[in-house]
Amino acid sequence: MSFLSNVAAKVVNGHTNGTTDDNTSSNGVKRPVRIAGASGGFSDRQRAISSLAKLDVDAIVGDWLSECTMTLHGAQKIDNEKLRVEGKLLEEPAGLFDPTFLENLAPALPDIARKGIKVAVNAGACDTQLLTRVVQEEVERQGLDLKVAYVEGDEVTDTVNRLIKQGEKFPSLMTGENLEDWGYTPIYSQCYLGGAGIAQALDHGADIVICGRVADAAPSVGVGMWWHGWNRDKDFDQIAGSLICGHLIECAAYVTGGYFSGFKRLMEGCHNLGFPIASLYPDGSCAIEKEPDTGGEVSIGTVASQLLYEIQGPLYYGSDVTALLEGIAMWEEGKDRVRVAGVRGLAPPTTTKVGMTAFGGYQAEFHVYICGLDLEAKAEWVERQVRYSAGNAVKELSCFKFSLNGYCPDNPRNQDVATCDLRIFVQTKNKTLVDKSTLDVPGFNRWCMDNGLQGCPGWTLGNDQRQSEGKVYYEYYVSLLPQSEVQHRVVLPWLDGKTIDVRPCAEMKEYPRDQPSYETKDPADLKIFGPTTRGPMGWVVGCRSGDKASDANVGFYVRHDDEWDWLRSLLTIGKIKLMLDEEYKGGKIERFEIPGIRAVHFLLRDHLDRGFNSTSTYDTLGKNVGEYLRAKWVDIPNKFLARGRF
Template sequence: MPSAKRGIRIAGCSGGFSDRQRAIGDIAKNCDVDCIIGDWLSECTMTLHGAEKVQNEKLKVEGKLSKEVAGLFDPTFMENLIPALPHMQSKKIKLAVNAGASDTELLAKLVEEEVKRQGLDLKVGWINGDEVTDTVKRLYGEGEEFVSLMTGKPLKDWGYDILCAQCYLGGAGIAEALRQGCDIVIAGRVADAAPTIGAAMWWHGWDRETDLDQIAGSLVTGHLIECSAYVCGGYYSGFKDLMDGCENIGFPIAEVNVDGSCILSKEPNTGGEISVGTVASQLLYEIQGPLYYGSDVTANLEGVVMTQLEKDKVLVTGVKGLPAPSTTKVGITAFGGYQAEFHYYIVGLDLEAKAEWTERQIRKSIGPTAIKELSCLKFSLNGYCPENPRNQEVATVDFRIFVQTKNKSLVDKSTLDVPGFNRWCMENFLQSCPGATLGNDQRQSEGKVYYEYFVTLLPQAEVKHQVELPWASKSIPIPVQKNVRTDYPRDQKSYETENPVDLDSFGPTTRGPLGWVVGGRSGDKASDANVGFYVRHDDEWDWLRSLLTIDKCHQLLDNSDKGKKIERFEIPGIRAVHFLVRDHLDRGFNSTSEYDTLGKNLCEYLRAKHVDIPNKFLRRGRF
């Protein structure tokens, strides 16, 4: 364990497989950090990697797979890591990432081979235990219900067969690997914040049984930096002020102090910013309620406070820790079937009538027998033509036809192959409404495989969490801490504001978009969507918390409101109101029929809705 006289400086260098490949190399070369962390996984990628692993194992048994193939983890990870390795060794920088996906051991071997190829002396370890398919199947067979965290329905009502399952591990294994001398720790499905937790636990020597506030602080820090540039201005409501330098938003650096507080800054000489606004935005991303659960600890978010110390430097304090739950989240993947989509483009006047004309024609072509075999048939008109449109493009909208079915081949020789669904839509073209046209790329109309994803809980005691040290020929088990709680409910505390203020007391108002004075961020957890809103000034806080009730959220959702349960809580220290919109995303990314596959669009839709805004707030300037 290093000296803990100062905080550990941790850089967040990846928020997913789509992030910039320069990050690890540039941070290792140019920045003063102690550890680099990165997140390469999501519910989407875990489903795809897990399904690929099952398919590969099947091919091996059948003798049709002669060697390891790509697809079990992000293939670009090595490109990101290779330039960084010499700098990591010379500057003694540690690395902890969850890039291992569905074959952590294989990726660790590749990293070890690259270290040797470069003639370096870096010890590589990996984290084992997140693969729990057999455990879930056994417990399910023994009568475990496995209730969905999103819908509350049991697994038996899901209607799909378990293909694979992976659970979320905490940071304790990463901390142990670093204590044992690892320079690089490769993990699979650890929680997004786990690499930061593990690095901070190792550096400060925290005890999982007693140092709950400190570990909870590192959990929140991990949440803030695990999405890399999000906390530095990506997805920020005030993005218009950051146009200068937006081509190269920087990556975050967090100094985690011995008391669990952190100071956030960013990579020098890059775009974006670290401000209370950008940091508050990221705190509100993908949370579920006042309690933020991890396998190591539970963090209470209601007391979080953020202070702007200077330009690009924000202090985060006030996090309180509670025992971790006795369970951990587990994602179960199943083969869902096949899906396809077809797009008409229609333009100008009478769009709703034109969409109805087209839908009626296509339903006739499909026929009632085939329609019964479709698990999803959805027609959606997306966009609108403004009055007196300035050009033809803005007057053109997308009419989307989306289908899903368990069987690619339907009755009466109907199919999602081409021709098939494609033909059902295409054959109506010469009978179309006026102004209808087709895109010149019809590949989406070919049926493709999709997967269903079921999120539930697994007892931590059922997980075989281990640290693997190939260089020492040693495996170290990571037991569940004694200090865990079994009584956390599925539905968290939800409440309206105390002592709401009469909105008329704020004086004259102007009708306009909520987002003129309110920032926010939204995201997803399977089929749940979350959205948080914040304001920049103290007197605006009383207005925001009094305005944004649960009923008001339903009202703002308008025609997008599905009538599902909405939960609410507040974080006064960042002047924020948070809502969890239950089961809003039609099953989540892997199988959703929505345009908003990740819940990221929800906040900006709601910020565009009109409310009565006090004129005195508008005089300060708008987002």
């Protein structure tokens, strides 16, 4: 029997209904709310909500949005509106919400209704009201009695345009440059809302709350505020705890073994990693578990790994609160159960993050496969020929990049492992340079194809040339918007569309753009750790990395205290620059530590060549920065290796 089975007395034939009796244990102490994380993005598994609704949970939350989906949905919305004004919209377009969400939700609705489970998600994207109507229609089709509310106010295109005209500079969070220096014109803007609106909707009887761009962790914050009745103007420690709880489960299986450095020991059940369940306590601490009878694990390693994902520094900002991470602590309370505490809360920032989408131009890519010896010389041969074929057209290219990807090992065991990809990537605002079929001359494809018979030894093209035809891409710009400019509202359709305005927190604080950054205090002499073996750092160091637009974050962690002293002393900002090698482009690097999980974190400013929709690199989301650095060789103390590798 799990610890939670003894925490609270359950009502017969029921579950959460928001009443004091159901939220409170028999001894009068408010019990934790059980929140299940059902989705970390549009690519997550469709069984999630249905499976989780069968378990002992009070609420199900999920995140379906990313900067990629925000950009694409927002751009399509503007295109649709333009066609509608011009009378060229021949039929009503598909809703600009997550197209997989209803398929995920619909099978779970009977259990949600029977057990009184609450649902809060951000799947509404750019058509939150429409998705609400679609969900309500499905509820009625199944003959159920569920109230569906929605949250609005995240779409701020008009507000941003007005402020631009009034002289607002909108400096970039990544580079510090002003919007006017960006070189692109925003067509759509969407800001991040917090969880207070979700809490208001639940307070007014909603069973399902559909949101657009609320922050990934906001559904958990909203559920926690509602369940525990926290004062959002004062209870910053508790709300900050819920923000980190939400961060831990917002990416679903990321916290149960997905993207985990120790993945090799989880291979047996990797086909079905469990979705996470968090018990969020009245003091803001939480315990992370997973679905029973599923693969993966919940350990300090998997939870620490997810904590380090996509953070920016010691301060984790939300619209409701700012969480201070340096004092966080984790311990295992049992198999597949990790308790998380020690998060401190500060007043929320006066601003919230806003993402702006702009038309970037057109892009295309061509792949040449080369094999065996002298790969770099072969790649140079191809590059010289293609650049010559392009001629004066290169003047109209904003990006013309050749990258040799892979290597041929010594004495290769087969031909495939000896084969590498030479990727040729272009971007331009001139559609005619790239938007040609493979038979047309001129055009990007022909610059590459014309050189096939004078190519390097083994020059081989792929049999699918569709990538070499031009496609539209979008640029994405991240800045800050005053919370006072956001019209955060909750709409209750079952009450004749009653609207509730959600005010900002009464106490807010201005924070500098750059977070505190520091090297370790009292570094150890690395010689004290004894004899060493040179090898990949990842033999003993775990890591997670991610993106925030063009910034990349990367956090490293170890399993033992003496390894922590070694890690914090080894990994200085200077050391990371050296390890990045050719990947380091000269940007600012910020550093801080989380001793409670033996972690060192770095923020690599403007490292990723813009963001997902416009980047010219393979690592579109920064997820491989950490794996690249784990593969770099360092001197590892032999006593650490004797304990076993990740």
